[in-house]
Amino acid sequence: MRKRVLGADHPDTLTTANNLASSLSHQEKHAEAEEMQREVLAVRKRVMEAEHSDTLTTAHNLASSLSLREVLAVRKRVLGAEHSDTLTTANNLASSLSRQGKHAQAEEMQRSVRRYLVF
Numbered sequence: 001m002r003k004r005v006l007g008a009d010h011p012d013t014l015t016t017a018n019n020l021a022s023s024l025s026h027q028e029k030h031a032e033a034e035e036m037q038r039e040v041l042a043v044r045k046r047v048m049e050a051e052h053s054d055t056l057t058t059a060h061n062l063a064s065s066l067s068l069r070e071v072l073a074v075r076k077r078v079l080g081a082e083h084s085d086t087l088t089t090a091n092n093l094a095s096s097l098s099r100q101g102k103h104a105q106a107e108e109m110q111r112s113v114r115r116y117l118v119f
Helices: 002-006 011-026 030-047 053-066 068-079 084-099 103-114
Strands: none
8 A cells, every 4th residue: 555655665665565574584484575675675775875774774684584584493493492502593683683673573582592591
């Protein structure tokens, strides 16, 4: 609807697309998320400045989606959920999510890490 009403290049439309890409990534639909984030990033670079905070946020989300989530999935598969390297990656992902303002996702990730810590 935002595309139709505001246009594909409008900042609010781009924010919605970026949020959708983040949701896709959270659902482990990484290919769809990556494609959408790349599209949003290309438009933001064209419409805004490459150093605009929204452009940088999209670039960060793309980088986070590609690296930390993928590394976490592989580490869980190869090393197991309780391995210290897996927990470190999960904690780093939680920190990244928190910096993006995705506090509920960050808390969920931090709780999953905490389950394996011994006090």
